[in-house]
Amino acid sequence: xxxxxxxxxxxVTTLWGRVNVDECGAEALARLLVVYPWTQRFxxxxxxxxxxxxxxxxxxxRAHGKKVLTSFGEAVRNMDSVKKCxxxxxxxxxxxxxxxxxxxxxxxxxLQPGPGRGAGxxxxxxGLRGVCQLLRP
Numbered sequence: 001x002x003x004x005x006x007x008x009x010x011x012v013t014t015l016w017g018r019v020n021v022d023e024c025g026a027e028a029l030a031r032l033l034v035v036y037p038w039t040q041r042f043x044x045x046x047x048x049x050x051x052x053x054x055x056x057x058x059x060x061x062r063a064h065g066k067k068v069l070t071s072f073g074e075a076v077r078n079m080d081s082v083k084k085c086x087x088x089x090x091x092x093x094x095x096x097x098x099x100x101x102x103x104x105x106x107x108x109x110x111l112q113p114g115p116g117r118g119a120g121x122x123x124x125x126x127g128l129r130g131v132c133q134l135l136r137p
Contacts, residue, residue: 004079016076025065030056042099 046060078085093099
C-alpha cells in the first residue's frame with residue numbers, strides 16, 4: 001500500500017484535473033495497440049485494426065481508452081483504497097478475460113510526454129505510477 005502525503009495527493013489530484021480523458025485515453029490505448037500489436041487479440045470485437053490509421057480512427061478504441069482513463073480518475077479519487085476500488089476490475093481482467101498482469105505494466109508505459117504535453121504533467125503521471133502498481137493483481 002502506498003501512503004500518500006497530503007501534498008502528494010493534492011499534486012496528483014491537480015494534475016489529473018488537467019487530463020483530457022477522452023483524448024489521452026484514446027491515444028494511450030491506440031499507441032498500445034500499434035506499438036504492441038499482439039495486444040489486439042484482447043480486442044477482436046473492436047473490428048478493423050489492420051493499420052495504425054485504422055486503430056487511431058476506431059471509435060471502439062477511443063471509447064475503451066476513455067473508459068480506462070476514467071477508471072484512473074476513480075483511482076485518483078480513492079487513493080487510500082485503490083486495491084479495494086479496483087478489486088472487481090482486477091478480478092475481471094485476471095479470471096474472465098485472462099489478461100496477463102504484465103500487460104498493465106506495458107499500458108502505463110504508454111503514458112509518456114508527447115507533442116502538446118509538458119514535462120511537468122509527465123512528472124505528475126509518474127506520480128500516478130504507484131496507483132498503476134497497485135492495480136496489478
